Amino acid sequence: MAEPALAVRRLRKSFGALVVTADLDLDVATGECHAVIGPNGAGKTTLLDQLAGELVPDGGRIVFAARDVTRLGPDARARLGMARSFQIPTLIADLTAEDNVALAVQARTATAMRFWRSAYRDSTLRLPARAALARVGLAARGSVAAGDLAHGEQRLLEVALALAREPTLLLLDEPMAGLGHDESRAMIALLSSIKGTLTILLVEHDMEAVAHLADRVTVLVAGRAVASGSYDAVRADPVVRSAYLGGDA
Amino acid sequence: MLALPAAAGVLHQPFWINACTRIVIFALVAASLDLIVGYGGLVSFGHAAYFAVGGYTVAVLAQHGIDAAPVAWVVAVALSALLAVVVGALSLRTSGIFFIMITLAFAQMVFFALIAIKAWGGNDGLPLGARATLLGLDLRDPTVLYFVCLTLLVAFVACAAQLVESRFGIVLRGIRGSERRVLALGFPTFRYKLVAFVIAGAGAGLAGALWADYARFVSPDMASWSRSGEFLVMVILGGIGTLAGAVYGAALLLGLESVLSGLTEHWMLPLGLILLAIVLFAKRGVYGWIAGRDDG
Amino acid sequence: MSLALEQLLNGLQFGVMIFLLAAGLTLVFGIMGVINLAHGSIYMLGAFVAASVAGTGAPFVVAVLAGAAAAGLAGIAIELVVIRRLYARHHLDQVLATFALILIANDGVSMIWGKTPLNMAVPAALSPAVTLGGFIYPAYRLVLIAAGILIAAALYVLISRTRLGMLIRAGATHRETVAALGVDISRLNTVVFALGAVLAGTAGALLAPILAVQVGMGEQILILTFVAIIVGGLGSIRGAFAGALLVGVVDTLGRAYIPVILKPIAKPEIADSLGGGLSAVAIYVLMAIVLVWKPRGLFPVGPR
Numbered sequence: 038m039a040e041p042a043l044a045v046r047r048l049r050k051s052f053g054a055l056v057v058t059a060d061l062d063l064d065v066a067t068g069e070c071h072a073v074i075g076p077n078g079a080g081k082t083t084l085l086d087q088l089a090g091e092l093v094p095d096g097g098r099i100v101f102a103a104r105d106v107t108r109l110g111p112d113a114r115a116r117l118g119m120a121r122s123f124q125i126p127t128l129i130a131d132l133t134a135e136d137n138v139a140l141a142v143q144a145r146t147a148t149a150m151r152f153w154r155s156a157y158r159d160s161t162l163r164l165p166a167r168a169a170l171a172r173v174g175l176a177a178r179g180s181v182a183a184g185d186l187a188h189g190e191q192r193l194l195e196v197a198l199a200l201a202r203e204p205t206l207l208l209l210d211e212p213m214a215g216l217g218h219d220e221s222r223a224m225i226a227l228l229s230s231i232k233g234t235l236t237i238l239l240v241e242h243d244m245e246a247v248a249h250l251a252d253r254v255t256v257l258v259a260g261r262a263v264a265s266g267s268y269d270a271v272r273a274d275p276v277v278r279s280a281y282l283g284g285d286a
Numbered sequence: 287m288l289a290l291p292a293a294a295g296v297l298h299q300p301f302w303i304n305a306c307t308r309i310v311i312f313a314l315v316a317a318s319l320d321l322i323v324g325y326g327g328l329v330s331f332g333h334a335a336y337f338a339v340g341g342y343t344v345a346v347l348a349q350h351g352i353d354a355a356p357v358a359w360v361v362a363v364a365l366s367a368l369l370a371v372v373v374g375a376l377s378l379r380t381s382g383i384f385f386i387m388i389t390l391a392f393a394q395m396v397f398f399a400l401i402a403i404k405a406w407g408g409n410d411g412l413p414l415g416a417r418a419t420l421l422g423l424d425l426r427d428p429t430v431l432y433f434v435c436l437t438l439l440v441a442f443v444a445c446a447a448q449l450v451e452s453r454f455g456i457v458l459r460g461i462r463g464s465e466r467r468v469l470a471l472g473f474p475t476f477r478y479k480l481v482a483f484v485i486a487g488a489g490a491g492l493a494g495a496l497w498a499d500y501a502r503f504v505s506p507d508m509a510s511w512s513r514s515g516e517f518l519v520m521v522i523l524g525g526i527g528t529l530a531g532a533v534y535g536a537a538l539l540l541g542l543e544s545v546l547s548g549l550t551e552h553w554m555l556p557l558g559l560i561l562l563a564i565v566l567f568a569k570r571g572v573y574g575w576i577a578g579r580d581d582g
Numbered sequence: 583m584s585l586a587l588e589q590l591l592n593g594l595q596f597g598v599m600i601f602l603l604a605a606g607l608t609l610v611f612g613i614m615g616v617i618n619l620a621h622g623s624i625y626m627l628g629a630f631v632a633a634s635v636a637g638t639g640a641p642f643v644v645a646v647l648a649g650a651a652a653a654g655l656a657g658i659a660i661e662l663v664v665i666r667r668l669y670a671r672h673h674l675d676q677v678l679a680t681f682a683l684i685l686i687a688n689d690g691v692s693m694i695w696g697k698t699p700l701n702m703a704v705p706a707a708l709s710p711a712v713t714l715g716g717f718i719y720p721a722y723r724l725v726l727i728a729a730g731i732l733i734a735a736a737l738y739v740l741i742s743r744t745r746l747g748m749l750i751r752a753g754a755t756h757r758e759t760v761a762a763l764g765v766d767i768s769r770l771n772t773v774v775f776a777l778g779a780v781l782a783g784t785a786g787a788l789l790a791p792i793l794a795v796q797v798g799m800g801e802q803i804l805i806l807t808f809v810a811i812i813v814g815g816l817g818s819i820r821g822a823f824a825g826a827l828l829v830g831v832v833d834t835l836g837r838a839y840i841p842v843i844l845k846p847i848a849k850p851e852i853a854d855s856l857g858g859g860l861s862a863v864a865i866y867v868l869m870a871i872v873l874v875w876k877p878r879g880l881f882p883v884g885p886r
């Protein structure tokens with residue numbers, strides 16, 4: 038197999054006495070969609086936060102794009118090609134949906150500060166922003182303040198922001214959570230359409246989505262990877278059934 | 287804003303010209319503060335420090351015989367910007383109330399340093415010499431000084447308005463809304479905040495320089511914490527995040543102060559009550575009322 | 583040596599008095615999330631009431647109790663009328679509203695008591711100086727230290743051992759849980775605010791005999807108090823205690839020793855300016871260093 042897009046080695050993190058990431062190893066191959074599942078409180082979000090650079094691990098290494106990024110901040114990792122969505126939508130509430138995406142486009146195209154030309158009339162920002170909105174089905178909602186969007190729309194906007202960044206690695210934290218039936222369908226279709234064009238690490242509770250999207254599944258329980266393999270193999274694993282699926286399904 | 291003093295100038299009423307000059311100078315401070323408070327979400331409780339550094343620069347240069355305004359003002363802006371670089375670099379690592387308090391602490395340092403420096407008059411302050419010129423204009427003429435100040439205010443607000451609509455400005459607003467998100471998109475937010483903080487400090491420094499030429503006197507009081515509080519009051523009164531509102535805020539506060547102090551010796555009491563009522567009941571400030579969007 | 587000890591005692595005395603203010607301020611922030619700039623005004627009120635009650639010939643203890651009670655009542659009124667409207671508001675609004683309260687309090691006090699400072703006599707029984715080791719020290723200041731430490735200990739017991747204390751501790755971190763227990767949160771807030779006000783008023787009353795009781799005294803100590811609670815870590819009583827002692831001692835020792843240290847190494851007029859300046863900013867330098875090193879203070883309280 039080629040060099041993995043993301044390699045995690047012996048990652049450790051505790052909050053006080055609570056071990057949230059326990060000597061975790063994880064490889065995400067370039068181009069695959071890798072799902073991380075696990076019960077509530079298993080440490081999935083904490084893992085994503087460490088991958089994205091928001092939390093500093095207590096030990097271990099994170100290698101991304103052939104670089105050790107363990108000590109880099111979230112902005113530096115984003116510039117290397119990571120993008121993430123948040124479990125709790127984290128948008129700029131008082132800017133419009135389109136401005137939110139335009140900011141992501143701007144982050145991709147130029148990091149130098151520009152003080153003069155209006156960003157509101159800059160077609161190099163606006164056109165890609167509208168395209169990204171259209172892609173997630175929010176074309177008609179561009180002028181609504183992000184904080185006024187419905188919950189499902191905010192989730193879609195989260196994904197639009199991440200996509201507009203044109204990352205090589207996409208970290209998604211429960212993009213299906215709280216979506217209605219139709220919205221879930223739309224989200225799965227959207228993710229299917231981008232699958233293969235970039236590497237995806239998908240944290241998800243929704244098993245239908247995982248079954249649809251994931252090439253490989255890692256099961257996290259109490260910060261530990263208890264199983265890893267295809268969806269069907271993981272489903273059949275007795276350890277997983279007792280630790281997780283058994284209680285849930 | 288323009289019409290009143292022009293008319294008063296024709297009538298040669300220095301009282302009105304001077305009142306308007308004061309408003310214009312404080313409006314400049316308020317607008318610069320609004321840039322970071324209203325757009326960056328950075329509540330600085332030490333903005334008076336830059337005002338004082340600007341003022342003292344002009345006064346100390348005059349003490350050493352340098353009274354050509356463009357030189358003195360440029361140096362004043364540069365020094366206050368430099369102070370803002372240092373303070374910003376140290377304090378922008380914190381946020382929320384910690385940021386409020388650390389900016390206050392740095393301003394207190396400036397305040398006490400000015401009191402301690404006897405060569406600059408210590409507690410008593412430092413008067414400026416008789417002369418002050420700007421490219422051949424006599425700045426002691428109240429009307430001339432007023433129009434110079436007004437020009438600078440308009441230029442600053444126009445530039446700031448352009449700035450907040452620029453790519454830089456959108457990032458700044460983004461930071462105010464959710465710094466976490468802006469970081470996750472890949473912007474080095476610390477640098478953006480620092481640049482905004484320095485621009486704001488430079489604006490206040492310019493206003494301080496103008497104040498020195500207006501009052502012909504500077505004192506440590508320019509850096510006091512109640513001054514910093516007053517600047518915040520102006521921003522709030524005008525409606526935060528509305529650069530033009532800062533002008534209304536400055537005018538309203540100075541107007542209230544002079545009207546109330548003309549009525550009673552105990553004018554701070556009614557002023558406090560009015561401020562309290564405004565904060566509690568009008569979330570978007572006076573500009574919000576005027577613009578009809580008191581939506582919080 | 584004895585001079586150093588004397589300065590240390592002065593610093594300790596100053597520190598425990600700052601703690602009396604810091605405790606209330608930090609609790610109000612920790613539980614209600616409100617920055618209260620008017621806390622110094624409550625302290626000022628305590629001092630004024632104590633000084634004028636003592637001026638009528640009432641015993642010292644009565645004067646102090648009166649000051650504390652007046653401060654408590656003012657605190658309840660302020661909480662009911664202003665502070666409870668600020669809970670959910672941005673810090674900026676809180677700063678502004680309580681800044682307005684300072685204006686109101688300062689002018690109100692000067693309307694009632696006038697502009698000339700009041701004096702309050704040190705109670706006769708406590709006015710003699712005592713000899714401690716090699717130096718003479720005012721007994722009253724020792725009483726202040728003892729009173730401050732006693733009150734701090736009582737507060738510790740209150741917070742760690744009583745039901746009210748349990749609610750206060752829980753209220754700072756788990757508001758919803760406390761509300762779910764059926765506790766009237768807004769009553770709890772009023773009680774906590776009043777408690778903070780009583781402590782501040784007590785500090786004002788106790789300090790009245792050794793300070794000029796005048797308008798503006800509140801702001802001076804308020805800023806030091808803020809430095810103390812920021813250095814200690816907002817919301818933490820332990821942090822407030824550590825921060826207050828640190829501020830008291832650093833400020834006192836700075837003023838006493840920085841000029842002395844500079845004298846041999848700088849020209850007199852420079853040593854004078856520099857010494858005065860450095861000793862006045864010592865605590866702000868302390869705060870800046872602490873915050874740059876630990877952005878949430880020495881004893882940070884849970885994530886917020």
Ligand SMILES: Nc1ncnc2c1ncn2[C@@H]1O[C@H](COP(=O)(O)OP(=O)(O)OP(=O)(O)O)[C@@H](O)[C@H]1O
Pocket residue numbers: 052055057075076077078079080081082083084124885
């Ligand atoms: N900042 C923190 N301080 C202390 N404990 C924390 C912190 N963040 C998370 N935790 C705890 O760590 C554990 C793992 O949390 P995490 O959010 O990573 O779980 P998760 O797998 O994402 O759960 P969910 O499916 O509910 O999103 C939980 O028990 C949580 O309470």
Ligand SMILES: [Mg+2]
Pocket residue numbers: 081082083124
């Ligand atoms: Mg999670």
